[in-house]
Amino acid sequence: MNEDITTQRISEEDIQRQLRFCGEIRTLCQGRPEGPPLACVQTYGCQQNVADSQRIMGMLRDMGCAFTQDPYEADVVVLNTCAIRENAEKKVFGAVGQLVHAKEKNPDLLLCVCGCMAQQASVADKIKHSYRHVDLVFGPQALWKFPELLYETWRSKKRIFSIADERGAIAEGLPVVRESGIKAWVSIMYGCNNFCSYCIVPYVRGRERSRKVEDILAEVRSLAEAGYKEITLLGQNVNSYGKDLDKPMDFADLLQEIDKIPGDYLIRFMTSHPKDAGQKLFETMAACTHTARQLHLPVQSGSSRVLKAMNRGYTREQYLEKVRLARAAMPDLVLTSDIIIGFPGESEEEAMETVSLIEEVRYDALFTFIYSPRPGTPAAKLPDPVSRAEKQVWFDKLLDSQNRISGELHRAYTGRTVQVLVDGESGDATWPLSSRTHGGRLVHLKGDRALIGRYAQVRITGSNTWALFGEVL
Ligand code: 5AD
Ligand code: SF4
Numbered sequence: 001m002n003e004d005i006t007t008q009r010i011s012e013e014d015i016q017r018q019l020r021f022c023g024e025i026r027t028l029c030q031g032r033p034e035g036p037p038l039a040c041v042q043t044y045g046c047q048q049n050v051a052d053s054q055r056i057m058g059m060l061r062d063m064g065c066a067f068t069q070d071p072y073e074a075d076v077v078v079l080n081t082c083a084i085r086e087n088a089e090k091k092v093f094g095a096v097g098q099l100v101h102a103k104e105k106n107p108d109l110l111l112c113v114c115g116c117m118a119q120q121a122s123v124a125d126k127i128k129h130s131y132r133h134v135d136l137v138f139g140p141q142a143l144w145k146f147p148e149l150l151y152e153t154w155r156s157k158k159r160i161f162s163i164a165d166e167r168g169a170i171a172e173g174l175p176v177v178r179e180s181g182i183k184a185w186v187s188i189m190y191g192c193n194n195f196c197s198y199c200i201v202p203y204v205r206g207r208e209r210s211r212k213v214e215d216i217l218a219e220v221r222s223l224a225e226a227g228y229k230e231i232t233l234l235g236q237n238v239n240s241y242g243k244d245l246d247k248p249m250d251f252a253d254l255l256q257e258i259d260k261i262p263g264d265y266l267i268r269f270m271t272s273h274p275k276d277a278g279q280k281l282f283e284t285m286a287a288c289t290h291t292a293r294q295l296h297l298p299v300q301s302g303s304s305r306v307l308k309a310m311n312r313g314y315t316r317e318q319y320l321e322k323v324r325l326a327r328a329a330m331p332d333l334v335l336t337s338d339i340i341i342g343f344p345g346e347s348e349e350e351a352m353e354t355v356s357l358i359e360e361v362r363y364d365a366l367f368t369f370i371y372s373p374r375p376g377t378p379a380a381k382l383p384d385p386v387s388r389a390e391k392q393v394w395f396d397k398l399l400d401s402q403n404r405i406s407g408e409l410h411r412a413y414t415g416r417t418v419q420v421l422v423d424g425e426s427g428d429a430t431w432p433l434s435s436r437t438h439g440g441r442l443v444h445l446k447g448d449r450a451l452i453g454r455y456a457q458v459r460i461t462g463s464n465t466w467a468l469f470g471e472v473l
Contacts, residue, residue: 007209007244008169010144015173019062021147022175025154026064039065040074044092045082047270048205048234049115051185052143053080056114058175059146071102076110076150081117083200085372089117096131103133110154112136114143119204122375124163138162140190140205144171167191168206172215182423182453183230184223188216188254192236194273196300197311198343200374201236210241213249217257224263229421229453230436233258233269239276252284259288264455266421266438270296274322275313282329293330294440297322298338298367302357303350306343310379316357323361334364334439341398342371342391344382351394355401364409364441365466366402370395403465410441410463417459417473418443422451431469447472 029037039060043053056078057067071077079095082088096113103109111134117123119139127134136153138146142162153160168191178184191206192199216233223231233254235241242249251269258267267290272281274297285291301307304315314322327333339358341351358366370391373380420435420443431444433451435458444467445451445458451472458470 008167010169010171012173015144015171018059018144018147018174021151022059022062025147025151026062029064036064036066037075038068038073039076039078040068040071041078041080042071042095043080044088045080045084045116047185047232048187048190048236049080049082051187051234052115052140053078054176054178054185055143055174056080056146057177061177062175063147063150071099072105074102074109075106076112077102078112078114081113081115083116083120083123083204083374085369085374087372089123092117093126093131096127096134100131100133110135110150112138112150112153114138114146115140116200116204119163119165120200120376121163124161128159128161132159134159136160136162139164141166141168144174166206168209170209170211172211180424180453181227182421183232184228185232185234186216186219186223187211187234188238188251188269189235189241193240194237194313195311195378197309198340198371198374198377198379200377203376205236208237208240208244210244212245213242213247213254213257216254217261220258220267221261224261224265227453228265229455230266230268230423233267235269236271237273237276238269239272239281250280252280255281255284255288255291259290261290263290265290267291268294268440272297273313274299274319277322277326279325279329282326286329292334292438292440293332294334294336294438295326296336296338297326299354299357299361300338300340301343301346301350302354303346306346306350306353309345309382310340310343316353320357320360332439334437334441335361336365336367336440337361337363338367338369339398340369340371341395342386342388344371344373344379344384346371346386348390348394351391352397355394355398358398358401358405362405362409363402364439365406366398368395368398368402407463407465410465410468413441413460413463413468415460417457418470419455420445420458420470422447422454422456424452425449435470437468442467443470444468445470445472 081092189210241251422435426434433445457473460470462469
């Protein structure tokens with residue numbers, strides 16, 4: 001193992017100290033005439049943030065808090081923020097601005113901003129000077145210290161900013177509140193070392209660091225024993241899992257180890273980087289009985305010139321070869337991707353290369369974005385002469401193609417019988433249940449609520465661009 005990449009682990013003692021702060025707050029709040037303190041946690045952005053919020057809620061629950069969706073009745077509000085695109089940041093600043101009214105109503109309200117936005121010095125500065133009603137700001141690397149930070153903010157009545165630029169460490173043993181007994185998120189690693197030229201993530205989430213295999217296996221085992229049916233392994237780039245561990249181990253090895261855990265559950269994972277995903281991973285996925293035949297393999301662009309400028313580490317042809325290998329190993333693979341249109345300097349011809357790539361690959365679904373400059377990233381310094389209106393035209397062409405392809409692929413399901421996991425209510429009177437195929441496609445169902453949390457055989461009776469419709473057999 002290379003000393004330079006040795007991952008730091010938060011000691012058991014330090015975690016216990018945080019849990020003692022939870023106990024302290026719980027004791028101080030016990031017997032309040034108005035009942036237990038109420039906490040409101042609002043989450044923006046990706047699944048990693050959802051998983052982080054579940055830890056924040058776990059710590060708040062240990063402090064004796066009950067939960068509310070309404071910030072106006074809360075004693076503590078936590079905004080877990082996202083910095084991936086400018087729009088995400090605008091939404092958060094809007095929400096933070098609005099919360100001044102909640103603070104006016106309840107001057108004792110503790111308002112906390114955390115997550116990827118909070119880690120940026122410019123954002124912390126803006127909050128310090130222009131959003132003076134915010135009490136506590138902390139970045140993703142300081143998440144495990146939340147009980148102590150909250151306690152200090154509360155007792156000292158001073159504003160606290162904990163955004164030291166750290167490479168990050170691993171904290172085990174933090175409590176967690178999961179949203180359902182059906183689906184669970186399990187982080188297997190944190191951070192990113194790739195520095196794609198458009199992306200803010202490596203600057204706010206620190207360097208790649210892997211959890212120990214035994215800690216991941218213990219968590220998955222306890223989830224399987226508790227009856228969870230769908231476990232999603234999370235990391236910014238799961239394919240570089242294990243590079244910083246004492247015992248050599250890669251992501252495919254981890255999948256194999258997890259697969260030995262008995263139980264009636266399905267493993268999904270995200271996100272895979274095409275440069276690090278290969279034959280070993282695809283063969284392992286095909287061989288594992290618990291691993292879903294689903295791969296999210298973000299291509300970002302179909303132009304080799306743009307991919308180089310993005311620092312992605314593969315060409316169009318190399319990407320297409322990986323897709324061919326993955327499909328050869330798993331003919332029923334459900335494949336999805338992320339695309340960025342309008343990277344600085346991208347020409348119309350290059351954008352149309354992306355459209356031709358999606359026509360060639362025929363993804364089941366896409367997550368599509370118009371490039372958004374992120375201050376501090378190399379791409380933000382490049383000349384970007386193409387207007388937003390023109391990028392929108394390219395973007396619309398891409399969407400037209402993908403919508404047609406998704407519609408065609410979905411229509412091909414009609415009449416087939418598939419197994420799904422029924423995961424909740426849809427809110428629709430005609431199709432009251434929502435479910436997912438093994439490949440992760442959404443199926444709206446007619447059927448009994450009692451099926452929620454169970455697998456069911458369904459016949460697909462119809463579809464549209466985004467979903468399938470079916471009846472339980
Ligand atoms: N602008 C637009 N999209 C971005 N993404 C990441 N950074 C940017 C940016 N600056 C997209 C990528 C990534 C997904 C999570 O968000 O497609 O895969
Ligand atoms: Fe961002 Fe690239 Fe890392 Fe994904 S792999 S988080 S796009 S830098």
